[in-house]
Amino acid sequence: MSITIKDVARRLNLSITTVSRAIDGYDDVSEETRHLVIQTAHEMGYVPNQAARQLRRKRSDTIGYILPADQPRFSDPFFAEFIAGLGDEASMHGFDLLVSTAPPGSSAEHQAYERWTHGRKVDGVVLNRIQLNDWRVQYLARAQFPFVTLERSLDSCDYPSVEVNGRLWFKKLLDHLVSLGHQRIAYIGASPNLKIQADRLAGYRDGLAQHNLAYDASLVLEGDLTSEGGYRAGEHLLNLPKPPTAIACVDDMTAMGVLHIARQRGRTVGKELAVTGFDGIAGFEHTQPPLTTINQPVYQMARCLVQMLADQIARKPLPEKYVQIEPVLEIRQSTVGE
C-alpha cells in the first residue's frame, strides 16, 4: 500500500493534524517542524491520497471536457489544439483535465455530465459546439455548476464565454469571394441547431445581400463538420447543371472534403472554383491548394476559457464575462490561386 499521512506522523511522533497543516502551509506550526515534516514526507515518498482530499475538501481540482466525437476516425486537429490549450492552462491553475468522448446529444453524454456534476468528479466544465438552445447550458446553469463555453447559446443565462463573431467574419469571406468576381456562391453548413451554423449562415446571407446577390436555396447544403460531409455536399454541388463557382464552407474540415472531391473531378481549385474554410487550423496551410480561411487562435481561446473557469470556481470576480476574439482573414491559393 501507499504511504499515508499517518505513516509520516508516526515516524515523526507528530499528530496527523500537524503534518497536514505543516504541508499545507498554515502558520500555526513552527518553521522548524514544517521543514522537518516536508523533508521527511518527501523522503518517504508521501503523496496525498486524492480521493480522501477531494472528499474532505469538497472539490476535485479537476475540470471536465467532453469531446464531441461522433465518428470513429475522429481526427479534427482543432481539438488537438483545443485540448492542449485546456490542459496547459488547467495545470497552470493546479487543475487536472478530465476528458470524455460522447456523440453530441447521446444519452452517454447526459450521463457523463450528471456523473461529473452531481458526483462532484469535476469542479467545472468547458463546453463547445454550442447549440442555439443548449440543454447543457440550461442544465448547468440550473444546477449552479461552474461552466464556460466557446460560442454562446441563445439561452438567457449568465455565464462566461469566449466567442468569435462568426457572422461578421463569415461575411468578410463573402466580400472576398465577391471581390474576385464570384456570383454563384454555395454554402456548406452544419446542423441547423448549432450556434456556429446559425452565425455563419447569417454571415453568408449578409454577404449575399450586401452585394445584391439572390439567396439560392439549392446552393445551401448541410454537412456535418467532417471532411466526409464536405465531400458528399461538394459532390452534390458539382453535379448541379449549373454548379457554383465558389463554395464557402462552415469549417476547415468540411472544406477539406470539398477540395478532395474537386480534385477527383479534375477541377483545379483556385480562381475558377474557389473554396473557403473557417477555423484556421495550424497545419492546414499545407492543403491542396492552401486554404483561404478565417484563422482563429484556438490555443489562446482554450486557455482563456480555462482562465475564466478557474476564476469562477474560485469565486473570483471575472474581469470580463464575455470575451470576443479577433481572428484573421487568411487569403491563400484556394481562392486566388493560379
Add this chain to the structure above:
Amino acid sequence: MSITIKDVARRLNLSITTVSRAIDGYDDVSEETRHLVIQTAHEMGYVPNQAARQLRRKRSDTIGYILPADQPRFSDPFFAEFIAGLGDEASMHGFDLLVSTAPPGSSAEHQAYERWTHGRKVDGVVLNRIQLNDWRVQYLARAQFPFVTLERSLDSCDYPSVEVNGRLWFKKLLDHLVSLGHQRIAYIGASPNLKIQADRLAGYRDGLAQHNLAYDASLVLEGDLTSEGGYRAGEHLLNLPKPPTAIACVDDMTAMGVLHIARQRGRTVGKELAVTGFDGIAGFEHTQPPLTTINQPVYQMARCLVQMLADQIARKPLPEKYVQIEPVLEIRQSTVGE
C-alpha cells in the same frame, strides 16, 4: 448540497447499507426493496459521490494519459484521433480519461505521474512517444502500477504494448523510393532517444543497404516531429550544393513542413522531389500534394491499448501482451505525382 445515500436511506426508512447494496446489485436484498430503492434514488436525483466511492473502493475508475505537448500551438491530428480512441474505449469499460499536458522529460511530467500513481488519482496510464530507455516505464514497472505503451522501450520489463514494426515499414518506403529511381534519399528524423526514431532510422538504413546505396550522414537530419522542424530541416537539405531527390520523413507532421518549404522554393513535389511521411493521419490525404505515407489505424490502436489496460487493471489474464499492428503503404502524388 447534493443528495447523498443518507438522504435516500432516510426517505425509505432503510439503512444506508441496504441502499448501497441494493444499488450495487447484491443478492441479499429483496427484489421488492431493490426496485423501490433504485426508483427512489433516481427520483431524488441521487448520484454517488465519486470521491467517497474512490476512497472506499481504492480505485478511481479513471485512466491517465499525458499529451506530449511541447509547444503552444500543438495541433498534431494524430493525437485528436488517439484521444478519441482512448476515450471511446475507456467509457466502454466504465473508465474516465484524465489528460494532462506536459513537455516530455519536464519536471511537470514527473510530478504528474507521481501525483497520479501514488495519489491514486488514476488506476492505470497509457504511454506513447516511448524512449529507448524510458524512465516512465521503469518507474511504473517498479511501482507495479498498471500501464500500457504504444511502441516498446528497450527496458527489460514485462508490460503490454501495441506496436507497428517501424523498421520494416520504413524500409518499404525506401523500397518504393528506390523503385522510382531515387539515389539520393535524405532522412529527417526525431530525437535519437525516441523508439520510433531508432526504428525508422534503422529501416532507412536497411533500405539503403539493400539497394547498395551509401549512407551519407549529411543527408540525415534531426527534426522534432513538428511541421516547423520539418520546415527547417527541409530548408537545410534544399540549400545543399547537391540536394537530395527524395526526403523520407519520420512522421507526417515533419513531411508537412517539408512540403511547405518545397513549395516556397518553387520545387514541385512529386517525381522530381519525392517526399514521404509516416502515420497516415486521416485528412492528410489532402495535403499539397497528397502525401505518400504509412497508414496506421491510430483509432484502433488506441482502443486496443485501453482494452489491454482495462484487463490489466481488472487482473484478467491478457490474451496477448504484445500486439503487432499491420499498417498500409499509401502511395500518393508526393512520390508519384505530376
Add this chain to the structure above:
DNA sequence: ATTCTATCCCAAAACGTTTTGGGGGTCAAG
C-alpha cells in the same frame, strides 16, 4: 420445543484526508 436454513436487513468500521475547537506550555505585564 429445539435447531437449522434462508432471507432480508443493519450498525459500525474503514478509507485518508482536512477542519474544528481547543490545550498545554512560556513569557511578559499587571
Add this chain to the structure above:
DNA sequence: CTTGACCCCCAAAACGTTTTGGGATAGAAT
C-alpha cells in the same frame, strides 16, 4: 501570584461511500 497573549501542537469530527460481520424473523426439519 495571577492574567493574558502567544506559540505550537493535537484529539476528534467530518466528508460519503463500501465492506464486514453479524442479527432478526419465519418457516422447515429434527
